[in-house]
Amino acid sequence: MDKPLTANLDINNPQNLTAYQSTGGYKGFQNALKISPSDVQQQVKDAELKGRGGAGFNTGMKWSFVPMGEDAPKHKYLICNADEMEPGTFKDRMLMEGSPHLLVEGMMIAAYAIGADVAYIFLRGEYKLCAQRLQAAIDQAKEAGLLGDNIQGTGYSLKLYLHTSAGRYICGEETALINALEGKRANPRAKPPFPQVVGLFGQPTIVNNCETLCNLPGILRQGVAWYKGLSESVDTGSKIYGISGRVKKAGLWELPMGVTARQILDLAGGMQDGLTLRGWLPGGASTDFLMPEHLDIPMEYDAIGKAGSRLGTGGIIALDDQHCPVGMILNLLKFFAQESCGWCTPCRDGLPWAVEILTRIEMGQGSQDDIDTLQKLCGFMWIGKTFCALAPGAVEPLRSGMKYFADDFQQHIDHKGCPHQH
Amino acid sequence: MNNAIPITQLDYRTVLTDAEISEIEHECEQYEIRPAAAIDALQIVQSHRGWIDDESLNAIADCLQMSSAELEGVATFYNHIYRQPVGKHVIHLCDSISCWLHDFQIIADHLSDKLGIQFGQTTEDGNITLLPNVCLGCCDKAPAMMLDGELVENLNIASVDEILDKLRGGSNG
Numbered sequence: 001m002d003k004p005l006t007a008n009l010d011i012n013n014p015q016n017l018t019a020y021q022s023t024g025g026y027k028g029f030q031n032a033l034k035i036s037p038s039d040v041q042q043q044v045k046d047a048e049l050k051g052r053g054g055a056g057f058n059t060g061m062k063w064s065f066v067p068m069g070e071d072a073p074k075h076k077y078l079i080c081n082a083d084e085m086e087p088g089t090f091k092d093r094m095l096m097e098g099s100p101h102l103l104v105e106g107m108m109i110a111a112y113a114i115g116a117d118v119a120y121i122f123l124r125g126e127y128k129l130c131a132q133r134l135q136a137a138i139d140q141a142k143e144a145g146l147l148g149d150n151i152q153g154t155g156y157s158l159k160l161y162l163h164t165s166a167g168r169y170i171c172g173e174e175t176a177l178i179n180a181l182e183g184k185r186a187n188p189r190a191k192p193p194f195p196q197v198v199g200l201f202g203q204p205t206i207v208n209n210c211e212t213l214c215n216l217p218g219i220l221r222q223g224v225a226w227y228k229g230l231s232e233s234v235d236t237g238s239k240i241y242g243i244s245g246r247v248k249k250a251g252l253w254e255l256p257m258g259v260t261a262r263q264i265l266d267l268a269g270g271m272q273d274g275l276t277l278r279g280w281l282p283g284g285a286s287t288d289f290l291m292p293e294h295l296d297i298p299m300e301y302d303a304i305g306k307a308g309s310r311l312g313t314g315g316i317i318a319l320d321d322q323h324c325p326v327g328m329i330l331n332l333l334k335f336f337a338q339e340s341c342g343w344c345t346p347c348r349d350g351l352p353w354a355v356e357i358l359t360r361i362e363m364g365q366g367s368q369d370d371i372d373t374l375q376k377l378c379g380f381m382w383i384g385k386t387f388c389a390l391a392p393g394a395v396e397p398l399r400s401g402m403k404y405f406a407d408d409f410q411q412h413i414d415h416k417g418c419p420h421q422h
Numbered sequence: 423m424n425n426a427i428p429i430t431q432l433d434y435r436t437v438l439t440d441a442e443i444s445e446i447e448h449e450c451e452q453y454e455i456r457p458a459a460a461i462d463a464l465q466i467v468q469s470h471r472g473w474i475d476d477e478s479l480n481a482i483a484d485c486l487q488m489s490s491a492e493l494e495g496v497a498t499f500y501n502h503i504y505r506q507p508v509g510k511h512v513i514h515l516c517d518s519i520s521c522w523l524h525d526f527q528i529i530a531d532h533l534s535d536k537l538g539i540q541f542g543q544t545t546e547d548g549n550i551t552l553l554p555n556v557c558l559g560c561c562d563k564a565p566a567m568m569l570d571g572e573l574v575e576n577l578n579i580a581s582v583d584e585i586l587d588k589l590r591g592g593s594n595g
Binding site for chain 2: 075084085086087088089090092093120124125126127128129161163164165166167168169180181182183184185186201242244245246250251252285315317319320323327328331332334335338339341
């Protein structure tokens with residue numbers, strides 16, 4: 001299989017502009033410039049590229065809500081969401097460190113497709129090496145006339161800036177990210193209006209995940225049929241899948257969309273010696289637990305959805321039998337409680353409450369009532385009750401963990417302690 | 423009107439250095455409005471001064487033509503803007519799930535013991551501040567920490583000891 005995302009990726013020595021161009025780099029952007037923005041949108045829609053940040057929405061479709069043509073606002077923005085902070089997720093870091101020009105080219109194509117004149121990379125501040133390499137790539141592209149005014153005489157102009165954030169998970173929510181870029185406290189915004197119409201500085205704005213954007217150069221260079229052929233699943237293209245936890249060799253692999261978690265676990269050499277897999281999160285901390293019997297389900301949006309979870313970021317977290325499921329869920333919930341922006345009550349109050357109860361249970365001081373309260377909290381913080389998706393995301397591992405590991409919860413309560421700490 | 427509370431107009435130029443101002447102005451060029459450079463400006467001043475004290479915060483707000491209250495809302499929102507003094511060296515130990523599955527607690531307890539401080543504290547000599555950090559995005563090389571902005575991966579007791587020795591200038595203090 002072709003590996004358009006990683007074929008030329010080199011973490012130690014990423015391609016500079018010349019090397020990138022010698023392997024077909026910026027061909028996709030050149031092809032885009034030869035056709036109209038709406039044709040680019042159509043190609044990406046036809047390729048059925050779905051957002052790799054976790055939501056899985058059709059990218060071309062997302063773009064199609066941006067006002068186009070003569071009457072459209074003069075300024076439009078494209079933002080790359082590179083605020084990767086989902087626990088267990090490290091794919092965007094690899095792409096940016098190892099192939100910075102791929103992202104820059106992807107952003108140029110997306111910006112052209114929606115008629116954006118300014119683009120930002122919203123990068124998490126901790127990714128220092130990414131920042132250096134992306135800035136170098138941007139400077140090289142500018143120097144070569146691929147960015148700037150009237151790019152190669154086409155009349156299209158684009159400025160691309162790197163913005164480094166200072167560490168806050170909620171900035172990955174697209175409307176919170178827009179507030180952050182405006183220099184405001186990064187609480188999410190009410191929708192509608194949607195950012196595609198009223199976004200950054202009140203102008204039409206598209207926010208796409210880093211990996212999503214990295215898919216574009218391939219689509220524009222080699223076409224829709226080739227892109228669809230990369231995958232044997234209902235979801236098209238390739239995907240950076242990863243696994244972490246107590247496996248032999250944690251890591252990332254570019255694979256056809258829809259491989260199974262078992263294949264990914266095999267690539268990692270299986271669980272460490274003496275350990276057994278008890279459960280797994282398919283795509284980051286905010287996805288429901290799945291069990292060993294789900295390992296053969298294709299890692300694609302619908303199939304994982306039908307199994308009761310979400311593909312999310314495709315970064316699997318494996319729970320082994322030597323670690324306590326209650327302890328793991330407590331760790332996950334602590335993360336969400338800390339990173340809640342505090343804007344809406346169910347999230348601000350509900351998450352610390354859940355942490356308090358889980359701590360009690362883990363310490364062996366939990367009661368039967370605590371289980372009922374946790375169940376209720378899952379309802380209070382579910383979709384529709386909160387302002388954004390943060391709290392429902394936190395509920396996912398909690399509710400599924402309570403279902404699959406009910407015996408472990410009960411054991412903590414009955415025996416007044418954590419069996420893994422003795 | 424002698425009893426009136428005097429209104430002092432702060433001029434950021436008297437607080438921020440020329441270097442800081444020029445770096446902030448460079449960032450402002452990227453945005454439509456000056457307040458949009460808030461996070462950048464806070465990071466710039468922090469890189470020069472180690473942390474953001476009230477005077478710096480007020481000066482940055484003035485420079486960006488926004489209210490101090492608004493900027494305080496931004497500054498306190500981010501994990502990596504320090505509104506309290508930190509030590510010469512800052513350790514951010516990742517406490518998220520993949521590191522938790524890889525002996526986070528053992529490393530955390532060891533750091534805390536060795537330094538004689540809890541998370542959120544600075545050693546008495548002002549040398550090292552110990553802070554937790556959410557997922558650093560190197561889950562395949564857990565457990566991990568960020569030391570003065572640099573990533574250190576695959577931590578174990580021995581490598582942590584080595585790091586601490588180096589930070590203390592070779593002594594075992």
